[in-house]
Amino acid sequence: MKKMLFGLFLLIGIGTYAQNTVTGTVLDGSMNAPLPGANVILEGSGTGTTTNFDGEFTLNVKVNSGTLKISYVGFKPTTVDFTVAGNQVNVGEITLAEDDNALEEIVITTYSLAIDRQTPVAVSTLKSKEIETQLGSQEFPEILKSTPGIYVTKQGGGYGDANLRLRGFNSENIAVMINGVPVNDMENGRVYWSNWAGLSDVTRFMQVQRGLGASKVAVPSIGGTINIVTKTTDAEEGGNFFATTGNDGYQKFGGTVSTGRMENGWAATISASKTTGNGFIDGTWFEGYSYFINVAKDLGENHQLSFTAFGAPQKHGQRQNRELISTFQRSERGIKLNRDWGYKNGQVTSVEDNFYHKPQMSLNHYWDISEKTQLSTALYASFGTGGGGGFSGVNKFGLDSDYRDGFAQPVNFDKIVDENVQRGALGSETILRDSRNDHVWYGGLSTLTTDLTEDIKLLAGLDLRYYEGKHFQEVKDLLGGQFYFDDRNVNNPNNTAEVGDKISYWNDGIVLWEGGFVQAEYATNDLSAFVSFAASNTSYKRIDYFNYLDSDPEQETDFQNFFGYSAKGGANYNLDDNQNVFANIGYFERAPFFRAAFLNFDNDINADAVNQKIFSAEVGYGFRSSKFSGNLNIYHTRWNDRTLIQGFQNQDGTFGSANISGVNAIHQGIELDFRYKPTNRLTITGMVSLGDWTWENNVTDVQIFDDEQNLVRTIDLYIEDLKVGDAAQTTFALGSQYEVFPGTNLRLDYNFAGDFYADFDPNSRTTEGAPQSWKVPEYGLFDFGLTHNYKIGALNGTIIVNVNNLFDTDYIADARNGSSATASDALVWYGFGRTYTVGTKINF
Numbered sequence: 001m002k003k004m005l006f007g008l009f010l011l012i013g014i015g016t017y018a019q020n021t022v023t024g025t026v027l028d029g030s031m032n033a034p035l036p037g038a039n040v041i042l043e044g045s046g047t048g049t050t051t052n053f054d055g056e057f058t059l060n061v062k063v064n065s066g067t068l069k070i071s072y073v074g075f076k077p078t079t080v081d082f083t084v085a086g087n088q089v090n091v092g093e094i095t096l097a098e099d100d101n102a103l104e105e106i107v108i109t110t111y112s113l114a115i116d117r118q119t120p121v122a123v124s125t126l127k128s129k130e131i132e133t134q135l136g137s138q139e140f141p142e143i144l145k146s147t148p149g150i151y152v153t154k155q156g157g158g159y160g161d162a163n164l165r166l167r168g169f170n171s172e173n174i175a176v177m178i179n180g181v182p183v184n185d186m187e188n189g190r191v192y193w194s195n196w197a198g199l200s201d202v203t204r205f206m207q208v209q210r211g212l213g214a215s216k217v218a219v220p221s222i223g224g225t226i227n228i229v230t231k232t233t234d235a236e237e238g239g240n241f242f243a244t245t246g247n248d249g250y251q252k253f254g255g256t257v258s259t260g261r262m263e264n265g266w267a268a269t270i271s272a273s274k275t276t277g278n279g280f281i282d283g284t285w286f287e288g289y290s291y292f293i294n295v296a297k298d299l300g301e302n303h304q305l306s307f308t309a310f311g312a313p314q315k316h317g318q319r320q321n322r323e324l325i326s327t328f329q330r331s332e333r334g335i336k337l338n339r340d341w342g343y344k345n346g347q348v349t350s351v352e353d354n355f356y357h358k359p360q361m362s363l364n365h366y367w368d369i370s371e372k373t374q375l376s377t378a379l380y381a382s383f384g385t386g387g388g389g390g391f392s393g394v395n396k397f398g399l400d401s402d403y404r405d406g407f408a409q410p411v412n413f414d415k416i417v418d419e420n421v422q423r424g425a426l427g428s429e430t431i432l433r434d435s436r437n438d439h440v441w442y443g444g445l446s447t448l449t450t451d452l453t454e455d456i457k458l459l460a461g462l463d464l465r466y467y468e469g470k471h472f473q474e475v476k477d478l479l480g481g482q483f484y485f486d487d488r489n490v491n492n493p494n495n496t497a498e499v500g501d502k503i504s505y506w507n508d509g510i511v512l513w514e515g516g517f518v519q520a521e522y523a524t525n526d527l528s529a530f531v532s533f534a535a536s537n538t539s540y541k542r543i544d545y546f547n548y549l550d551s552d553p554e555q556e557t558d559f560q561n562f563f564g565y566s567a568k569g570g571a572n573y574n575l576d577d578n579q580n581v582f583a584n585i586g587y588f589e590r591a592p593f594f595r596a597a598f599l600n601f602d603n604d605i606n607a608d609a610v611n612q613k614i615f616s617a618e619v620g621y622g623f624r625s626s627k628f629s630g631n632l633n634i635y636h637t638r639w640n641d642r643t644l645i646q647g648f649q650n651q652d653g654t655f656g657s658a659n660i661s662g663v664n665a666i667h668q669g670i671e672l673d674f675r676y677k678p679t680n681r682l683t684i685t686g687m688v689s690l691g692d693w694t695w696e697n698n699v700t701d702v703q704i705f706d707d708e709q710n711l712v713r714t715i716d717l718y719i720e721d722l723k724v725g726d727a728a729q730t731t732f733a734l735g736s737q738y739e740v741f742p743g744t745n746l747r748l749d750y751n752f753a754g755d756f757y758a759d760f761d762p763n764s765r766t767t768e769g770a771p772q773s774w775k776v777p778e779y780g781l782f783d784f785g786l787t788h789n790y791k792i793g794a795l796n797g798t799i800i801v802n803v804n805n806l807f808d809t810d811y812i813a814d815a816r817n818g819s820s821a822t823a824s825d826a827l828v829w830y831g832f833g834r835t836y837t838v839g840t841k842i843n844f
Contacts (some may be wrong), residue, residue: 019060019369020084024091026055026070035096038072047454050115060371070094113207113227118528119382120570120582122620122633122671123211124148128231131203132748136802136837137246140193140200145751148671148689149210149224153813156829158354159286160194163814165727167210167637168667168693169223172593175213177227179308181362181380186441186467186511187594195358195384196228198290198312201254202271204231210671211618211635212568212586219305222614222639224436230292230310231269244800244839250277252839254290265298268659280832281319282333283341283350283410288314302368311359317341317350322816322827327399331408335810335830339399340674342411345754349413351397353433356386372451379444387436389476392484392503394430417480421760427496428481433503439469457521463536465513472506476498489546505601506546509594512539512559520825529571538562538591540598547602557603562591564611578624582654585617596643613640630674637667644763663717663762665724681739682739691729691755695719695762703794716766725760725817728753743789754778758815758826771821779811797842808834
């Protein structure tokens, strides 16, 4: 390793001989803030570079004088002349003005982000201005609903409970990163958007990379990558305050203040907000907070430290149960029906709720080792506390229950309390409990970048993680009783649990991750290419405090190790100043999730757990001009050995589960998006996404064994050519924004969803000739927006109005298939009706 590093530094030393250095900083003229990702090219040569996250650039040239061309999509290009004295020159600050005719989205080079007309991937980027003016009271990921390949719903409708699917893959198979740091759950891969509900206030931009993506974490995701980049220390001193109100008691207010970069090299930005409301769906009250702090310090010319901490503590009522369409029609509450709440002593009380706080902190160090070599390191930590509510004991919450004052009416908790009081020494028959998922997570990401030649760059990095999750249920409310009897803890089989005591289960999951990657990049003005190799080892350990005696050595398992790797590559070629083509291809194997490593909800090790295997390929075409830009891409992803677990009943009546391998799926499709600006006042956007996502094969003669290797049953799964459910395979969007007066803009957007098949469990398809899942009716929704800029003295303000589902259209947003595969027994959630927000933001 030492010899390799010595060789790299020797190459660096040779490469820098007899070269001159030009440095400078590029600023966003509209914000007076650094402009990352700007292109800096020496005219008349193939020499160029891009600015870093602070807008700074360093360019090595072999001439003593010349002209730099600085460009950035969305801004007017400019040129700067330079003359070198003493082998170096600093051209100072270069400010780019916004170009109303330039249409392409922001491209940033840090945090594994894609660069337009260079990185060979399908990508979409949203600026902070779009998020600020269009989000309203929608869930954070809903801002992406007009992006090709994406389908977003609010699921049950609780605060932060949104679900996002990308190219037919759910959140388990979509990498979500914040400032380049992964946030998917280490055990199950899921993303809980309620943890980041306040992040929209401090998002600088949000980039979606579909397919393989440019992410440099050790093993990529299947569907794609979403990278959220937050604001850092703004270059200009100041801040803002905002306040918003909306339907169903929605209230939000907050603000941001920044010191700007001070003479001593320090800078700080702080932001905070509060959000409350009753919720559009009955019983989905919410109270959320968000906070964000970033502090940075320049340590000489070659080092910078940046510390960021943010979080969004929240609590909210939920709707966890889907209903039959006929049930919604029968209920007087219609689409707002929610069985999971009621009243206790006159106060709203949730059967199902959620509360969580997951602060994340990161310390970033940037080191310019030499003119051609940089090292970027991020150390991060996250501490999650909270969980979701529910009930234990006798189910008294059916829609026709005696504990309701009529069909589908709110639950009368007082009646349950009275019964539990009367039971006395028998304890509570029904209680409210919390399912906790507390965890600690530590990680480190480090990337070394060096320019081997003017055109070739080498990157190498490490990705290390440690995760420990604590899973248990605890008594939240005895509902009038003295205790709750629970016998599932073998160490305390006669447990008379009181509030705060653990019941049902208690186990820890420990996950270790060690990964590394190496990537070579080649880039000239016209051609760019990369090849990347990565590998990782994922280790799972389970500790069970309820199913095993404390003296039992089997209470704690050994680590179960899964080795994963990836190889991918791609190229982009700029045909001319307007057109480019790209292609990428890759194969990787990913460790199964934690639940597949251990069966039966205890420490039974699944010896048959195998890696999931993914092959992906994509080609694309792009066009750019001053008035029109567009992208067309075709993708094909093959997902083999998808993890499936089959449940069964043992001979003694207990239940078990076993692994099923060999289940494959194909996700392929065509995506088109465009932006057209016929005049300076009118912008038209649109996209079409046509997916074909199917299960590829039947799986026959699958033998299911119990723990003692007795053959329990042999099953066949008939899923060939069945459509993958839970996401619309055809989506279409068309939007327009028009400046009716200077500073006043109107926006109208239309989103269509079709070819949406109800979700289903492949394990349930054991009969040959089973029909396709129920096809949910297609639907289209209109959203309206207005922004108006105004002045109060020296202060600049903006009024923002958003109306979602403008025409109050009824539509089914989520569906789970029934036995008949028809509308009659499908369980569904309707989408929200018309909602609105009105707010203002004042900058100072």
